[in-house]
Amino acid sequence: MTPAERQTSTAPCFRTRGLTKVYGSGENAVHALRGVDLDLPEGELVVLLGPSGSGKSTLLNILGGLDAASDGEVWFRDHELSAANPAALTLYRRRHVGFVFQFYNLMPSLTARENVQLVTEIADNPMKAEEALGMVGLENRLDHFPAQLSGGEQQRVAIARAIAKRPSVLLCDEPTGALDSATGIRVLQALKQVNETLGATTLVITHNAGVAAMAHRVITFSDGRIGEVRTNEHRVDPSELSW
């Protein structure tokens, strides 16, 4: 099933209307989002581009249930996230969302396998930790602690941790930001593979415009608004990217 077919058969994965986020108040108010209307179909790999402070991370946080909008609506499938309480948002993250962070955020006291098990233990229908680590090419590093892994390996453990619960959405904030180009490409390949095999709607924030070529859809942010949305007719494999 291609993304285009999914889009026609089901409601969008995310839908926002008039999404606004203001930090602070009065003279000090910072408008991070200024009325964002967005529909993201199920199963797509979406790249969010834009300069620092353009609002892309704020959007990702709100979609991930980490932050609440100041105004407007956010829907995940038929759940209105903008009306959910903190407990419901915790449950939403637990069931549906996989996060990948710029700095991996692994538990230093747990091995690669145990870091993944941390999540599979509280998920409803997880895959085996070994399987998730296998998908990112780490089947030989199962019992290594984070301190014994390279940056790229740590990030791939983080991806394995995010996908092991078979998430509906995978949210990645600068996943390659701390990595060199060769390692970054391995990580992007892992993300692409996961998106294709699990069908998880994947949002990737990046500063690196070159990464956009691997996406189904590219959204450019500027000054709290969506500047441009384009779909790639021809997606480039990460191995062909360079920066």
Added chain:
Amino acid sequence: MTWLLRLLSPLDRKLARDLWAMKGQALAIACVIAGGVSVFLISAGMLDSLTETRRAYYERYRFADIWAPVVRAPDALAADIRRIEGVQAAETRIRAPLLFDIPGMSEPASGEAISLPDGREPLVNQLYLMEGRLPRPGQRGEAVVIDSFAAAHGLEIGDTLSATIRGGRSELTVVGRALSPEHVYTIAPGQIVPDPRLYGVIWMSRDALGEAVDQDGAFNEAIVRLMPGQDAAPVIDRLDRLLDPYGAPGAYGRDDQISDAFVSSEIEQLSTMGRILPPIFLAVAAFLVNVVLSRLVATERAEIGLMKAFGYRDRDVMAHYLKFAGLIGVLGLAIGGGAGVWLGRLMAGLYTDYYHFPFLVFTANPRVYLLALAITVAAVGGGAILAARRAAALHPAVAMQPPPPPDYSRTAGMGLTRLTLLDQPSRMILRRLVQWPGRAGFTLAGVAMSGALLVGTLYFTDAMEAMVSSYFDQSNRQDVTVSFVEPRQRSAFHEVARLPGVLAAEPFRSVAVRLYHGPAEERAAMMGVTRGAALSRMIGADGRGVETPPGGLVLSGDLAATLGVEAGDRIRVEITEGRRPVLELPVAAVVTTLIGSGVQMELGDLNALLGEGEVVSGAHLVADGDAVDRLYTALKSAPGVAGVSLQSVAERNFRALMDESMGVAIWLYTGFAGLIAIGVIYNSVRISLSESAHEFATLRVLGFTRAEVSYILLGEIGILTLIALPAGGLLGTGLAWYFAEAMSSDLFRLPFIIHPATYGFAAAVILVTTALSGLIVRARLDHLDLVAVLKARE
């Protein structure tokens, strides 16, 4: 506030803000320091105050060094006594037991009358006259009354007071109210707690008292003050030889003077408390300062690197962190100093209820304050120096790099934490414990120590309760003890036994003795009790009355220990009254007595040895509660009765004493122990949170609920607390044992008994403290900034 900050150098402004950001932890540490400082101030200051007050009082009012009672000796001997080498001043006087008849009070109050020289101040044991004057020579009906008794009965100058002295009734006019260095702790013979209502002291002119007790031209006690630095023993020897022909039971020094013995015992206890408790507090404080500062240095690596890159010298960096610790120390000193002085005054107030000094002001001398300062500086400085040096030693280039992630692969990968049946959060808890065993060990030690302090101090209530129950419920079950002026024929006992309201009666004979075994010598009171005595008797380890075998002695444990004898040994017994026989007697048994000490023998055997016929010194009575007033009235007018003591009232008094003064002290120390627990536990949890805030926030992002994350945060301290509980119980048991040994005196011995409830209570305090600290820190967990985690690198 901000204008104040502007006055500071940038580094000091940073310091002020850091301190403000860590105010909870800083306050918790300051409170532990304050605990140590205030316990130190209270005990050292109270020790100073009591010692100095006692010294000044004894010096100024010429407190005697030696008391030498006799039956009756001619006044002319006074000159011989004054000539003894080493005697600075001596006074002869008359001392007689008496019964008061207070209108409107059914219980008989007893006391003693002491003579004052006619027309002059005594040279020894002068009175501190609070109001009025001394009796005028030749005025027979005048008396000075001890302040506590006057206050208890509202006696004022000019009031009259009825007293029966040696069977003769005197109507006395109160002419003065006074304190005496001999009666700082005003207690009736054989009692353990003062009762100002039931026991009083009056002073009369020598003439008047001499006439009342038929001692004209004679005295029955000599009191002696020694030259400075003079040893009492040779003078006591000389006195004994001089007074031997006059029925002297033997002179004694301040050690055996009951009031001073109580004051000394109190001073000894204060000094024990002061030795043990403050070091515990300050050691914990030093540890906490070290942990918190190390944590601060770890989080401020980058800032330290920057400071050094900008050209701040190593010593500037070190000074910066030492200042941080110093400010916490100053806060602790200020809180502890204030609380110490305030509590010290409160305690001095409590002391004056029981110890009657003309003045007792809580004043620690400057040395005490300096010492408090010095030990605080040592504790805080000792705790801070390592962390501060670590900060100074950081190389700027290295410091500005983020620290490498802690490597768990070597330590935490092993053993227990690999167990597959563990869930990951539990595994994280265990690995953190294994990764930082030093920190876990310190936390464990801190919690265990506060548990130990709790058990150690609460133990006192158990020991006291056991003492009360052993003394009143088992050893002294009589309601009333009547003592005769002098030994009387057994028929006198039967008369008392037939008084209205008497349900049961038991006679006793009491004589002063000296016990010898090898080179050891002890003064003691020997009690002759009837076979199968059920009211007042010595109690064995099994809680039953000890049967005295024919011809044998039963010795209290402390006496046996000082004499170095065991059951089966023979000791030499010199009876120091009557015909004064010297006997070799077998020790049949040694029993542990908690209050008082002595030696017991069968009444018939004792009388046989004394050869004075079937005589008794008094009787223990069980009274009918409904007819007790009639009994009291009868006793007041009974001939030959020297004193009446009421056990039930004594028990009430003892419990009141426990509740009031000891109660306050015990709860105070319990509070301090709780303070340590809070300081250690709160800081541990707080540091865990700040060290792992990043991990906890990540877990929340991953969909872990607050409860699940709290489990990881609090699980660590929970496990440590659970391990610390038995360790603290064990340590506390040791501490209680030490207290029992260190605080026992000639007056009483603390039994080593700890009730399960005491352990339970201590455990409950620790668990509640842990739970509260956990809750407070958990509230912070709820406000973790989840968004920041995504971007921040640690």
